[in-house]
Amino acid sequence: MGGNGSGSVAEAIRRRLGECSPAERKVARVLLAAYPSAGFETVAKIAERSGVSAPTVLRFAARLGYRGFSEFQQALREELEQRDASPLSLYKATGFAGRADSPVEELLNSSAETLSASVRDTFAALPPDDLQHAIGLLAETKRRLLITGGRFSGLHARYLGLHLLQLRTDVHLLPDGAVERTAMLTEGGKRDVLVVFDFRRYEPALLDLARLVVKRGGKVILVTDAWLSPISAVADVVLPSQAPATTPYDSLVPALAVTETVVTGVLEALGDAAQEHMSRGEGTAKALGLY
CATH class of the missing domain: 3.40.50.10490 (Glucose-6-phosphate isomerase like protein; domain 1)
Incomplete structure (x- = not known):
């Protein structure tokens, strides 16, 4: 699946605004103004609300890295699942439930690597x-x-x-x-x-x-x-x-x-x-x- 690789679709839209044509920026503003619900409307409806053509909406989805509008909407659905994740659901989703006691050295190394990468990715x-x-x-x-x-x-x-x-x-x-x-x-x-x-x-x-x-x-x-x-x-x-x-x-x-x-x-x-x-x-x- 295409898209921004990590993070939200909205974040990808914000990052790509500078690359968009004036018409595509209209689509972006409509999607962000009622995010994420606006993204689940039809291409025709989004085009109407944005005051652009349907092909412009499709080009905008392609600019974000999606192979089609259905893939764009699938990314939104997956994001909503992530948004609602709780510590209890993540206990299973991260595989934490199956972890056995590990040496403290392994915990230190894993934390150092994960946290350092998160900070680098955040600033990037x-x-x-x-x-x-x-x-x-x-x-x-x-x-x-x-x-x-x-x-x-x-x-x-x-x-x-x-x-x-x-x-x-x-x-x-x-x-x-x-x-x-x-x-x-x-x-x-x-x-x-x-x-x-x-x-x-x-x-x-x-x-x-x-x-x-x-x-x-x-x-x-x-x-x-x-x-x-x-x-x-x-x-x-x-x-x-x-x-x-x-x-x-x-x-x-x-x-x-x-x-x-x-x-x-x-x-x-x-x-x-x-x-x-x-x-x-x-x-x-x-x-x-x-x-």
Whole structure:
């Protein structure tokens, strides 16, 4: 089967946008706007919604590497299965259930190889323009930064937030409490930037939050996995990580590498202003006996 080899069809579409003709880009926008459901419509329907001809839709599928539109849709079906994968289903799918106790040296070697490859693959597939866009939004000090995540990805959100709090003002980790979160979001508007971490199995509440920020004119930066959270349909910037399932749990190491790269980029972009903010923070902490 053709396609992008790994990751989601949406990710392949985003990567190929620069190669597309104007008509093919119309098809891409229609598919991404209602992803993945739009991809299961007929060629004629997609062409109608895009305002292009049916052959253009077929050429677009071929540009992505598929031998026909049916193969394109089969890739979408397989992706949906991957999106819904749980640790329990991956326990069987990865062959983990049949593994016997192995020497710790084998575990070390396997982890080193797998994690190193995942980080390399993540950076190789990360669009430089998207990374730069994310850094630019986070370094724009007139904007209010809102940061959140899900059950596990919330750990990454907190990690990013704690770093950015040291570099600039107006950084907020969204509270878990309904009253507190509502109060923080009530005054939202065009100057907001929401950074949201969302990995499979994706959380509907995070999509609702992203849609609210977009509706109010704010920006959304999504950090996600290779299958792409549904938030990718509304996000201004998508930063995916590549973590092939080799155990029942997807590795968050590649996403952490992306997060640390973003922090480094923001630190560079802010320059002396970041250093001055860090200095004031250190002084305050020492005055309070915290450090």
